[in-house]
Amino acid sequence: EVQLVQSGAEVRTPGESLRISCKGSGYSFTNYWITWVRQMPGRGLEWMGRIDPSDSYTTYSPSFQGHVTISADKSITTAYLQWSSLKASDTAMYYCARHDNMGWFDPWGQGTLVTVSS
């Protein structure tokens, strides 16, 4: 079974750093990109960026470029999303998904809730 399992919920204060993870299993991890999607409370889906785990080539949405970093470790079939300095506006659910090279996202991880509050 193809599966993406994300790390657990996180609570941080503004200015802190954070890295969340997404572990793939049941398929060849380097044959598909991993994409990250943000969903702010009560809002829709926003594509943040993607990574090719085979060579760690990344593409970011202009809306998120410079605010987050996407990385991957193919040896442990895990992708990461990280922030160097969180803001309250980063409070959201973050999903990873396997990104078919044709462009659709399937399957999705269960989501990681990030709460940033002082």
Add this chain to the structure above:
Amino acid sequence: DIQMTQSPSTLSASVGDRVTITCRASQSISSWLAWYQQKPGKAPKLLIYKASNLQSGVPSRFSGSGSGTEFTLAISSLQPDDFATYYCQQYNSSPWTFGQGTKVEIK
């Protein structure tokens, strides 16, 4: 960026109804469109890819159509499990973008 606009934003319907959701792109995206279903507290689930291709395991009451700038998701006979929010997504060009969502509610 390609803007995706869904209509309606909310749809009230009864079990057994046929419902349709429209998604319009700000420029032609050929058939590079996917549809997702999201239930409260859950991750989105792929329903349709390449505008009209049903993902494996998705009930046949779901169908997709369209090309260019206008697309439709139809549910032929609404079931209790279908009350959810639906999103379209274009993958013609980066950045990939989603519609704002259509919430299907019980009438």
